[in-house]
Amino acid sequence: MYRLEKRPQPSAVMRVVSPLLAAVAMLVTGFVVFTLLGKDPAQAFYVFFIKPINTSYGFGELLLKASPLILCGLGLALCYRANVWNIGAEGHLTLGAITGGGVALWLGDSTSLFALPLMLLAGALGGAAWGAIPAWLRNRFHTNEILVSLMLVYIAQLLLSYLVHGPWRDPAGYNFPQSKAFGEAELLPMLIQQTRVNGSLVLALVLAGASWFFSEKTFAGFRLQVAGLAPAAAAYAGFSEKRNVWLVMLLSGASAGLAGVCEVAGPIGQLQASISPGYGFAAIIVAWVGRLHPLGVVLGGLLMSLLYLGGEAAQMQLALPSAVTGLFQGVLLFYLLAADIFINYRLRNTATATPPNAAPSSTEAGV
Amino acid sequence: MMIRSILKLAVLVFSAVASLAATSVVNAAEPLKIAFVYLGPVGDGGWTFQHNQGRLAVEKALGDKVKTTYVENVPETADAERVIRQLAVDGNKLIFTTSFGYMDPTLKVAKLFPKTYFEHATGYKTAPNLATYQTRFYEGAYLLGVIAGKMTKTNTLGFVGSFPIPEVIRNINAYTMGARSVNPNIKTKVIWVNTWYDPGKERQAAETLVAQGADMLAQNTDSPAVVQVAEEKKVHAFGWDSDMAQYGPHAELTANTENWGVYYIREAKRVLDGTWKPGETHWGIKEGMVVLKPLNPAVPPEVAKLFEAKMKAIVDGTLIPFSGPLKDSTGIEKLAKGAVMPLSDLMAINWYVEGVDGTIPK
Numbered sequence: 001m002y003r004l005e006k007r008p009q010p011s012a013v014m015r016v017v018s019p020l021l022a023a024v025a026m027l028v029t030g031f032v033v034f035t036l037l038g039k040d041p042a043q044a045f046y047v048f049f050i051k052p053i054n055t056s057y058g059f060g061e062l063l064l065k066a067s068p069l070i071l072c073g074l075g076l077a078l079c080y081r082a083n084v085w086n087i088g089a090e091g092h093l094t095l096g097a098i099t100g101g102g103v104a105l106w107l108g109d110s111t112s113l114f115a116l117p118l119m120l121l122a123g124a125l126g127g128a129a130w131g132a133i134p135a136w137l138r139n140r141f142h143t144n145e146i147l148v149s150l151m152l153v154y155i156a157q158l159l160l161s162y163l164v165h166g167p168w169r170d171p172a173g174y175n176f177p178q179s180k181a182f183g184e185a186e187l188l189p190m191l192i193q194q195t196r197v198n199g200s201l202v203l204a205l206v207l208a209g210a211s212w213f214f215s216e217k218t219f220a221g222f223r224l225q226v227a228g229l230a231p232a233a234a235a236y237a238g239f240s241e242k243r244n245v246w247l248v249m250l251l252s253g254a255s256a257g258l259a260g261v262c263e264v265a266g267p268i269g270q271l272q273a274s275i276s277p278g279y280g281f282a283a284i285i286v287a288w289v290g291r292l293h294p295l296g297v298v299l300g301g302l303l304m305s306l307l308y309l310g311g312e313a314a315q316m317q318l319a320l321p322s323a324v325t326g327l328f329q330g331v332l333l334f335y336l337l338a339a340d341i342f343i344n345y346r347l348r349n350t351a352t353a354t355p356p357n358a359a360p361s362s363t364e365a366g367v
Numbered sequence: 368m369m370i371r372s373i374l375k376l377a378v379l380v381f382s383a384v385a386s387l388a389a390t391s392v393v394n395a396a397e398p399l400k401i402a403f404v405y406l407g408p409v410g411d412g413g414w415t416f417q418h419n420q421g422r423l424a425v426e427k428a429l430g431d432k433v434k435t436t437y438v439e440n441v442p443e444t445a446d447a448e449r450v451i452r453q454l455a456v457d458g459n460k461l462i463f464t465t466s467f468g469y470m471d472p473t474l475k476v477a478k479l480f481p482k483t484y485f486e487h488a489t490g491y492k493t494a495p496n497l498a499t500y501q502t503r504f505y506e507g508a509y510l511l512g513v514i515a516g517k518m519t520k521t522n523t524l525g526f527v528g529s530f531p532i533p534e535v536i537r538n539i540n541a542y543t544m545g546a547r548s549v550n551p552n553i554k555t556k557v558i559w560v561n562t563w564y565d566p567g568k569e570r571q572a573a574e575t576l577v578a579q580g581a582d583m584l585a586q587n588t589d590s591p592a593v594v595q596v597a598e599e600k601k602v603h604a605f606g607w608d609s610d611m612a613q614y615g616p617h618a619e620l621t622a623n624t625e626n627w628g629v630y631y632i633r634e635a636k637r638v639l640d641g642t643w644k645p646g647e648t649h650w651g652i653k654e655g656m657v658v659l660k661p662l663n664p665a666v667p668p669e670v671a672k673l674f675e676a677k678m679k680a681i682v683d684g685t686l687i688p689f690s691g692p693l694k695d696s697t698g699i700e701k702l703a704k705g706a707v708m709p710l711s712d713l714m715a716i717n718w719y720v721e722g723v724d725g726t727i728p729k
Contacts, residue, residue, distance in 0.1 A: 161530075165531055174715040175532065176532055176533070267445035272443070273443075275444055312441075312450055313453070316436055316438055317457075322408070322438070322439045
């Protein structure tokens, strides 16, 4: 008989190392899967992880795709640190695209320097407003923010669909569900020539820095940490739970809203019915893989982005099905959560009295 | 003399070997690389499946002269541009992008790769190296309507719509017009599911339509869910894009399907011959791009006869589905008797014909 026993002192080192172990375990699994599919694993790895980014355009795509993942992931990490289970980043992103894109359509062919900042502001406010709904409902009626934030995703998507099929449809577009293309002044500046990397990357990195500063150096950030780690202590210290809920939902909404407006003001350049291939949901994995730490989120965003690109390359080069991407993402999260179990618990054989110091080694915890 | 002839022979042999080597170089030359970008999974049993059948037909017809690649589940977001671009970088010379949402990304990439030929399904933007193609699928939808109008007992037809775009509205209208041509009392009820492929939502919509009294179901979505519901509820339905008889052997009366292969093979041959040219292709039953599957024995012989006669009339041009007199669903006359709807209006249609219930979501 084996059972899980809580460790008295979870290893701080393992907490940082576990994402790496999970990534290694993911690669090992990938090796097995590729071999079983009859592909040369070395070539498959090259195609999946190296080829997509060995050109400047490919590397640019990695950064381009990582930006919305990071922007959404940063906000979600704040929520999860404070024990607020927001899974609605996809909806915040969509609303940010709607409000930011709406400003662009309202401005028309404006050449004003303020067009883009105004759009970004509108996107952040739109996302925050969408985040405010589950926050208010939780604080006022004790609703479950997991359900509310998820349901609001679909409402946001249907709202966008309504707008591009109806009032915001391009009159010259044969009644297809797309808005007019945004003007030059309403598009994010390109950072690197011959790629699609745009200002959203800078925004994501600046916000990652700001998020670190907020979490580590401000009292409000400290209150969030305490609320997450020890809710009872936070209550005893007089930290308002409601204020925390408001704060993280608004911040994460704004951050994901920025991701949305950056998509439409970046590579898409107009409003259309689908703007995100699920960044808001993938960002949940990004937040956890990143250990809810801003730097980790940046790295996690890059890794997830690479998995998307690798999945595409595997289809083109190896004729593997697109499910490979989802498989890698799922396997990564699975190993990470498994590793977390073994950081906090250890397996003990209760049938034979094992001496307590014979705890499983750290490698077992990883795989 | 002897030496000379030996020399001559040697030259002859050498040149023969050289020319042989040269031809073998030509034969071993890279096959034409053709790529396909798909919206759904190849196993969706509908739209994408059918395009993939077209790809396989190209491989079968042209053998080692071509090499095909596909990418499935490509979202109509910023990702499409990267996928299309990467396919061009990888040396594909002919690239088919098979969903409306790929229009602008395809155009952007086409400008970057002027020596690659691009083909976009169902759009309206072209370029010197970008052609568009689509089927006159409404011809098939009209014929489904003929059967539905004759066989309905409740005078209520059901239609599961994906997105209210002209392509889908055209099909709903044609289905209704076909039915009204044989039974002016029918009504078509429409439910929009706002997705191309979501078997769960398609199923719910179909169940709702049956609950509202519809006994003839059609759909402009990509999965066989509607046919499955019809089989369970013992009503009738039609396969769409693909033959869906295996999902509803009793329910499916016929299927309106695309044979993309005829077009894909022609385009591949044109690239091989160097005669490819841009343009807009609209092919229908006549050209073999819209194919109605053999009728289910449940269709009475007189209905089958009518169906065949109408199909023949469409093929020889005596029956044009979108021609007057035609009223919209609010009773306003849209086409006078004898008038034929211009292609540009047909491509942008955003109103229901008489006989369709409700209004188009705006």
